[in-house]
Amino acid sequence: MAQTESTMPALGRPAADFHLPNVVSGATLSLASFAAKQALLVMFISRHCPYVQHVKHELARLGKDYAGRPLAIVAISSNYVVQYPEDKPEHLRAMAVELDLNYPICYDETQEVAKAYDAACTPDFFLYDEQRRLVYRGQLDGARPRNDVPVTGADLRAAIDAVLAGQPVNPQQRPSMGCNIKWRP
8 A cells, every 4th residue: 555645735725526426326426416515525535445444434424423414525436446446336335335324425437536636545535615615635533554543533523513613624734644546557
């Protein structure tokens, strides 16, 4: 696994539009699909990455804990499945069922969406306010495989709570760390 930090794009940057298939329902989702919500969390994930495996139950808890709140969540997988077949849509669908996710996982076959968001690793988190301006990009929390830090989602949850309360998000943000996105050759 190639340990990679997120790129930390500039705060205030607008969310990029996308049109991607939901691996569970088959429906095409876009940025407009989430327009009714006050905030939007875009997560880049993969099934095979040990960093995502380490936090996958917290990712499921996030969806459940914020259900009924004005937060939309979408997970996107952009890995090149020819070399990483565990990240194929059918395996992502199995992961969504296994974790009982209540938000969609989309598949970015062309990798254009990952590039538009400057996603670099899995997991990589991008939180947008109501105007779809970037207010948080960084780590879920300090937990990593092989460290003793508990998985709580504290950093990301603090940012989500601030946005939902109409408060500014702390600009002191630490990069996410994970496996590099597996780019096409």
